[in-house]
Amino acid sequence: MNSPDRRATIPIANAGTQPKDPVFDVFTTKKDEVVGWARKFSLFPYPFVTACCGMEFMSVSSTIYDTDRFGAALPRFTPRQSDLMMVVGTITHKQAPVLKRIYEQMCEPKWVMAFGVCATSGGFYDNYAVVQGIDKLIPVDIYVPGCPPRPEMVIDAIMQLQDRIAREHHVILKGDF
Amino acid sequence: MNLPIANPVRSAIAPSREDDGRLVVNIGPSHPATHGTVQIITELDGEKVLRADVHCGYLHRGFEKECEAHTWHNLIPYVDRLNYCSALINDFAYCGAVETMMGIELTPRTRMLRTLLSEYSRIADHVTCIAAGLMELGAMTAFLYLMTLRDYIYEHLADLTGARVTYSYGRIGGLARDLPAGWLKRLEEVLDEYETYIGRIHGLVDRNRIFIDRMRRVGVLTPAQAIQYGCTGPILRSTGIARDIRKDTPYLAYADLDFEVPTGILGDNYDRYVVRMREMDESVHMIRQCVDLLPDGPINVDDPRCVLPEKTLVYREIESLINHFKLIIDGPRVPAGEVYYAQEGANGELGFYLVSTGDGQPWRVHCRAPSFVHMGATHLMLQGGQLADVVPTFGSVNMIGGECDR
Amino acid sequence: MRDGLVELLDSRLRSRTWLSHGMPVVEIDAARVSEVVRVLRDELGFDMLLDVTAVDWIGQRPRFEVVWHFFATRDCQRLRLKTRVPEDDPEVDSLVSWYGAAAFMERECHDMFGIRFRGNADLRPILLYEGFVGHPLRKDYDKHHEQPLVPYRDAVPAGRQGGQS
Numbered sequence: 001m002n003s004p005d006r007r008a009t010i011p012i013a014n015a016g017t018q019p020k021d022p023v024f025d026v027f028t029t030k031k032d033e034v035v036g037w038a039r040k041f042s043l044f045p046y047p048f049v050t051a052c053c054g055m056e057f058m059s060v061s062s063t064i065y066d067t068d069r070f071g072a073a074l075p076r077f078t079p080r081q082s083d084l085m086m087v088v089g090t091i092t093h094k095q096a097p098v099l100k101r102i103y104e105q106m107c108e109p110k111w112v113m114a115f116g117v118c119a120t121s122g123g124f125y126d127n128y129a130v131v132q133g134i135d136k137l138i139p140v141d142i143y144v145p146g147c148p149p150r151p152e153m154v155i156d157a158i159m160q161l162q163d164r165i166a167r168e169h170h171v172i173l174k175g176d177f
Numbered sequence: 178m179n180l181p182i183a184n185p186v187r188s189a190i191a192p193s194r195e196d197d198g199r200l201v202v203n204i205g206p207s208h209p210a211t212h213g214t215v216q217i218i219t220e221l222d223g224e225k226v227l228r229a230d231v232h233c234g235y236l237h238r239g240f241e242k243e244c245e246a247h248t249w250h251n252l253i254p255y256v257d258r259l260n261y262c263s264a265l266i267n268d269f270a271y272c273g274a275v276e277t278m279m280g281i282e283l284t285p286r287t288r289m290l291r292t293l294l295s296e297y298s299r300i301a302d303h304v305t306c307i308a309a310g311l312m313e314l315g316a317m318t319a320f321l322y323l324m325t326l327r328d329y330i331y332e333h334l335a336d337l338t339g340a341r342v343t344y345s346y347g348r349i350g351g352l353a354r355d356l357p358a359g360w361l362k363r364l365e366e367v368l369d370e371y372e373t374y375i376g377r378i379h380g381l382v383d384r385n386r387i388f389i390d391r392m393r394r395v396g397v398l399t400p401a402q403a404i405q406y407g408c409t410g411p412i413l414r415s416t417g418i419a420r421d422i423r424k425d426t427p428y429l430a431y432a433d434l435d436f437e438v439p440t441g442i443l444g445d446n447y448d449r450y451v452v453r454m455r456e457m458d459e460s461v462h463m464i465r466q467c468v469d470l471l472p473d474g475p476i477n478v479d480d481p482r483c484v485l486p487e488k489t490l491v492y493r494e495i496e497s498l499i500n501h502f503k504l505i506i507d508g509p510r511v512p513a514g515e516v517y518y519a520q521e522g523a524n525g526e527l528g529f530y531l532v533s534t535g536d537g538q539p540w541r542v543h544c545r546a547p548s549f550v551h552m553g554a555t556h557l558m559l560q561g562g563q564l565a566d567v568v569p570t571f572g573s574v575n576m577i578g579g580e581c582d583r
Numbered sequence: 584m585r586d587g588l589v590e591l592l593d594s595r596l597r598s599r600t601w602l603s604h605g606m607p608v609v610e611i612d613a614a615r616v617s618e619v620v621r622v623l624r625d626e627l628g629f630d631m632l633l634d635v636t637a638v639d640w641i642g643q644r645p646r647f648e649v650v651w652h653f654f655a656t657r658d659c660q661r662l663r664l665k666t667r668v669p670e671d672d673p674e675v676d677s678l679v680s681w682y683g684a685a686a687f688m689e690r691e692c693h694d695m696f697g698i699r700f701r702g703n704a705d706l707r708p709i710l711l712y713e714g715f716v717g718h719p720l721r722k723d724y725d726k727h728h729e730q731p732l733v734p735y736r737d738a739v740p741a742g743r744q745g746g747q748s
Contacts, residue, residue, distance in 0.1 A: 049213040052261035062324035127239035185712035237710040407684030425659040545634040553687035
């Protein structure tokens with residue numbers, strides 16, 4: 001990914017290539033905290049809704065359970081503008097190329113939530129038509145079991161994902177930028 | 178990386194060339210307005226839709242094949258997930274089909290409870306359809322009001338069945354459990370909330386200039402086309418034909434209830450909206466009648482062929498133990514034969530065609546899904562309209578993926 | 584049920600008619616489908632086609648049973664029509680020129696069982712996809728036999744590829 005010669009010519013702070021410097025480390029840690037805070041509270045979901053879990057997705061986005069409190073309610077129905085793909089419902093083999101393509105169209109940083117057991121593992125549809133878990137196709141960050149999951153479980157998942165985003169190391173610019 | 182992928186099923190519409198004045202636009206299958214699982218390939222002349230090729234099947238989960246591998250009881254959760262907006266109607270339609278084959282007569286309390294819960298589920302389905310349709314037109318407030326109402330219904334049904342969306346509450350010969358204490362009181366409260374919220378929707382939308390302009394004379398289906406293409410339910414009734422299984426060939430307790438069958442006049446989107454709103458009002462009226470008429474008594478028939486014996490007996494008597502064991506492991510033995518049994522689902526005629534060879538597992542389970550048949554008629558409603566009309570028209574058809582693709 | 588329907592069907596259609604839980608069932612030979620459906624629609628008022636499906640009687644010959652359900656809107660009468668087609672030539676007349684509803688239903692039947700409908704020019708897959716080999720609802724198709732369109736990735740247990748550590 002990063003070719004050695006390009007790294008040497010780019011004068012941008014790129015953690016891992018700079019010499020260890022305590023002041024610099026404090027700077028990057030603070031930068032990660034700030035960026036993590038901003039990213040976790042401004043998740044733009046792409047609701048890839050297919051099946052029954054969509055009913056609970058509608059409920060969790062609405063007034064009583066309200067994901068807007070977490071900054072995660074405003075859906076962007078184009079993958080170009082979203083960063084959290086919520087795969088809500090069963091993914092069949094016919095739908096799989098579509099899922100893969102939408103995932104590839106999202107820009108970094110991006111996260112994937114497998115909403116419901118069908119997305120997690122195929123659910124109880126153990127047959128020729130259903131992909132037995134979307135992690136066979138795309139990497140998944142958080143799995144929410146349930147058929148369908150209660151809205152509180154989804155909110156718990158979003159909060160756990162937000163914790164993970166807050167703790168992540170956020171590379172703003174990569175060496176091959 | 179982003180190479181064009183071949184469509185899983187080839188399109189009936191050839192791709193446009195530069196000089197032929199038409200544009201082929203693909204809508205879906207991952208699209209908020211097509212409820213995530215339908216692809217509509219449209220051929221446009223400017224904004225006008227010349228032809229539409231509807232592709233469904235993106236949620237085909239192998240329901241019928243899966244059913245052949247389970248006992249008659251164990252496949253009830255699969256049946257739930259057909260029309261997941263009104264899951265109880267699917268449960269009762271399937272259980273009713275098996276009960277017809279076994280010659281079982283339900284207890285009076287179950288007949289009335291199933292009727293009540295079918296109408297309750299119908300309200301939830303129509304609320305979802307109208308909420309999604311209005312949101313797609315831009316009326317976000319209406320969506321939030323209706324979702325709040327629907328949440329009250331979901332929590333209330335969770336008190337009864339344990340689940341909010343897919344209940345698995347019907348059993349062959351009766352129901353899973355009886356009403357908990359206080360359930361009917363809460364039902365009255367939810368129906369009052371219904372009046373409040375639906376009153377707001379009427380105020381926001383019914384005579385709204387924008388709503389009327391977007392829905393009136395859009396997505397028109399003539400009565401002849403509706404019959405020709407097998408449309409039933411609100412779509413058929415919106416064209417003016419008053420066919421409703423609950424009224425024509427009553428089942429469960431519908432013969433004892435007093436209700437009207439609302440019909441439309443033009444068969445357009447606005448009529449389908451009005452028919453659904455009026456049907457919900459009729460459902461509330463029916464629920465109130467069911468509460469008044471609800472008899473006491475057992476909810477399961479006393480039939481060891483399909484109803485599990487009481488747990489205290491299972492632990493004490495060998496006959497009950499063996500009966501319980503056989504019902505769970507082998508499944509209830511349904512006499513050899515076949516049946517086609519239809520109920521009025523929220524979208525229309527929901528039919529189950531079951532074939533039995535006398536075993537505890539079905540030989541064939543086929544669901545006649547109204548949404549699937551309506552997808553075959555959708556191109557008629559889209560052709561001749563504008564591209565922007567595709568969204569409200571598709572929303573008014575109320576395609577439910579689980580039912581359409583099974 | 585409509586009065587005298589069974590007798591009328593027996594005499595008019597020269598077929599075997601019996602009752603299945605209150606619904607008349609007509610069994611005919613596969614060659615007579617078009618003729619019988621014309622009578623049902625034009626003379627007996629069955630103007631709506633509710634359903635087209637099939638049953639796989641593996642081990643019996645002929646193997647497949649094609650089942651149609653009709654509905655008459657004027658008096659709400661339902662009727663089932665059945666015929667058998669053999670495994671080596673599972674072909675039957677299409678009803679798409681009479682009932683528009685037959686288009687999607689016959690595509691599904693073809694997808695699931697491999698039954699061909701003579702006269703239906705559009706038998707593209709509808710529930711399955713191009714390249715799917717076999718017909719899943721046949722009894723000799725293994726329920727678990729998947730035919731993925733997208734190659735599976737190697738499951739990476741923790742973390743993700745690309746960009747984040």
